Amino acid sequence: KIFIDYNNDCDFKDANDTFAYSGVLKNNDVFAGSFTTPGTLTIGSSYRTRIVMVETSSPNDVNSCGNYTRGETDDFRLVVVNPSTDFTISEVITPTVADCADNKQYLTINIRNNGSVAKSNIPVSVEVKNGTTTVTTINATYPGTVLPLSSASFTLQTPFITAENTTYTILATANITGDQNTANNTLTTSLTIGRKGSDPNPIGTICNNNALLRIPSVAANTNYFWYNSATATAPFASGSSTSTTSIPGNRTFYVSSELKASIGPTTKMAYTDGGYNNFRGNFVRFNNSVPLTIESARLYIGNPGTIEVIVANLGTVNQDGSFNYIPLSRTTLTVTATNPNPAPGLVNGNPSADTGAVYYLNLPVNEPGDHILLVLCNENGATIFRNNNITGSTYPISIPNVMSITGNSVNITGTGDPNPFYYFFYDMKIRTGTSCPSIRQEIVVSDAPTPVVTRQGDSLVISAPGISRQWFKDDVGIDGATNPSYKPIASGNYKVVTIDALGCQKTSAPIQFTVTSLPPEVVAREIKLSVSPNPNKGLFNLSFEVKEKGDVSIELLNSGGQREFDQSYPGFNGAFSRQMNVGNINDGQYILKIFHNKKTYLQKVIIIK
Structure with a gap:
């Protein structure tokens, strides 16, 4: 019988200490056999081992300790050493969970030599499964040499197809002849190939024979690539916005986030x-x-x-x-x-x-x-x-x-x-960004609309207002006139310039507008007439602006039309801004009257003391 003291407690009485025994041997019979060691043993450890041989007709007479009439007891040291040949696949390097769908996905594995002898020409086999379906089986031989207690990466030269958002199970096996530990030959791992990137959802227009293209909602740390056809091998532009005068006949462009390609x-x-x-x-x-x-x-x-x-x-x-x-x-x-x-x-x-x-x-x-x-x-x-x-x-x-x-x-x-x-470097594979490419999303562009100005009552209104506007009178920009509608205060030719979400600037055709009569407050806006505060106690700030030189008179009239206050400024031109004190007058509603170059401007003023 063979006894091994695996727990090193100085006896052979434990249940697992007896590892092998023979039947009754006769004459020149030879006992040969093998035994399996526990998986918990560590390299370099040693254990007391005893072989007991007894001349008897009953195996029960053979014990680890005790007396016998005729026999032999031999003690040895069982030392745990590296196997000479022990290969395993320690890692699947590619693909990884960060990889994207690919029509030519290569597998890279890490071959580990746990043995004590260098080996060359290591056979490996890999099975790739999607659920219970085998996608591919690859058999190959690593032609190099793997030194003891060392590793080597090996890219198998047979690619296979992977699909987005699909989970694959990879079983990679080292198959070297004479492997002394076949239990660790196979590595099984699972991974899910990444999803396609989100759709870019582009917008676009043709502005004066120039296509303007943009991604309105840009994802962080994302690259965008623009193509002039669904099958173009290279983008004509990159970035979240671009423009081009080269417009396909079908006015169709394509855009994707990120890119996988080959170069060289x-x-x-x-x-x-x-x-x-x-x-x-x-x-x-x-x-x-x-x-x-x-x-x-x-x-x-x-x-x-x-x-x-x-x-x-x-x-x-x-x-x-x-x-x-x-x-x-x-x-x-x-x-x-x-x-x-x-x-x-x-x-x-x-x-x-x-x-x-x-x-x-x-x-x-x-x-x-x-x-x-x-x-x-x-x-x-x-x-x-x-x-x-x-x-x-x-x-x-x-x-x-x-x-x-x-x-x-x-x-x-x-x-x-x-x-x-x-x-x-031949057929270099490159990939942009950190996410998977999206589909190539189609966008058909059309001409940006030109704004049309129409009259609605006493106002001008735009048909295509854009996101910003500027009104003009007689080709001169009107200060503060940036709304979709405008109420003119003077006769003239009016037009509007609009800018849309893509930055396309369009100018309307001019429209003639004739002012017949205007409310006093509208006329007052012509000179930017302002009274502040209003109501007041008879002391207020008055400001206005006249662009032609002329005599200016300022009067304050009561409800009966009588003059309560007046001042004159001969030959005045430019901006007027002064504090006015109209004196000790009764509370009530008054009319401030400004006369300049044959025009009268009126403003209601309320005085409450």
């Missing part, structure tokens, strides 16, 4: 020539108009190793080509050779058999502007492909109003031509 050549075969090398410090120049994330790219690897990829702002450049930079985001990739004939160092040629591999980058670029995408291969290790001997103009490669690849480090010192070279 799809494969290295877009150009004829190229080669691999251990590039250290070469970079791609690019500009982004909005905050975005570089999610992934297809890379072509000539020799395995590690490659650090850094988004940075380029700093000082020296004459010898050395430079410094300010890193913004970075990642380190453990890369395996995609070239069927891997070799270190410089290897010229563009083999069609090298189809590359997609690598997950997840590099945020939060600051719009000019940046570099820097590559640092580990010394004497990884090599990466770039095209050369390209004819013509290579740059810029752009998604307008989003991102543009503008060059590379060939001309870092101001000399050299970047156009014959394309560096490293």
Whole structure:
């Protein structure tokens, strides 16, 4: 029998201390077997183990302690060590709950070597399920080497389709031969792909052959992109508002919040020539108009190793080509050779058999502007492909109003031509913002209406008032006349200028308005006549304004028409503002009469002492 003191209490009497026993062995019989250890054991722990052999015909005579006539007792130390081979999937890196629906969703997993021996060519299998329905099953082999107690990320090169707001269960399994702990081989995780962004609900109009487009309710930290067709591959503008004189025949525009797109050549075969090398410090120049994330790219690897990829702002450049930079985001990739004939160092040629591999980058670029995408291969290790001997103009490669690849480090010192070279990153996947793109919402625009002024009684009224207005008389703006209607106080040609919610300014046709008779208070408004306070005790402030020079007389008449007060101001022009004291007169209602240039202006005044 075999006894193990797993709780280290110095006896073998506990219920679980007996782990294996044989039947009665005869002659040269050999006892062979196995036992399962508890899952609570920790690496490095040791436990007293006893093997007792007794010459007897009854197994019950074999005990951990006691006497026997003939037999043997051996004690050992059972030491818990790492298995030599124990692989597990420790994490599903992509997709995540932050990801959006995608017609080409790649899976990136983290392979963990819990064993004590380095292993290469690790078989993995992944099953993706939506409820009880299997969406896809992917079998692949990680071609690199995973060191003991280390991990390696692996992007499986078979994409699948994901749908918005859908929950997927992912079962990822490491299937290496000889795994000594198969209980931990499979990782099961669930995630829900994000919803589409909210509809932008745009408004728009055509104003003087210019389309004005706007999002009236802008979501915080959201980018908007405008398209001239439902299938346009690139937006013609970005932002919550824009304008364009290029108007489609059907007058239809489209807008979405956020964007997922690809930039750069799809494969290295877009150009004829190229080669691999251990590039250290070469970079791609690019500009982004909005905050975005570089999610992934297809890379072509000539020799395995590690490659650090850094988004940075380029700093000082020296004459010898050395430079410094300010890193913004970075990642380190453990890369395996995609070239069927891997070799270190410089290897010229563009083999069609090298189809590359997609690598997950997840590099945020939060600051719009000019940046570099820097590559640092580990010394004497990884090599990466770039095209050369390209004819013509290579740059810029752009998604307008989003991102543009503008060059590379060939001309870092101001000399050299970047156009014959394309560096490293093929079919780059980018995504703007932090939410998923919305649908492309349609908006059909029409001509903004021109306001029409009509007369209604003693007033002028606008048919399309807009959100702001300004009335004009004889092409001169009328102070304070900004309402949808206006009551003229003088004859003349009137028009109105309106501005709508999109900023479109329209001017009505002029309309002739003839004033026949006006109430005194309306006439008084012509000179901005004001009495304050009113009622008063015989002391009040009087103000008015005349625009032509002439004699001014001011009279206060009682209800019988008798003059109670008068003052004259010969040759007066401009603004009048004075305190008037009409003396000791009785309480009552009076008429203030101002005469100027053959016109009379009247204002009621009430005096109460």
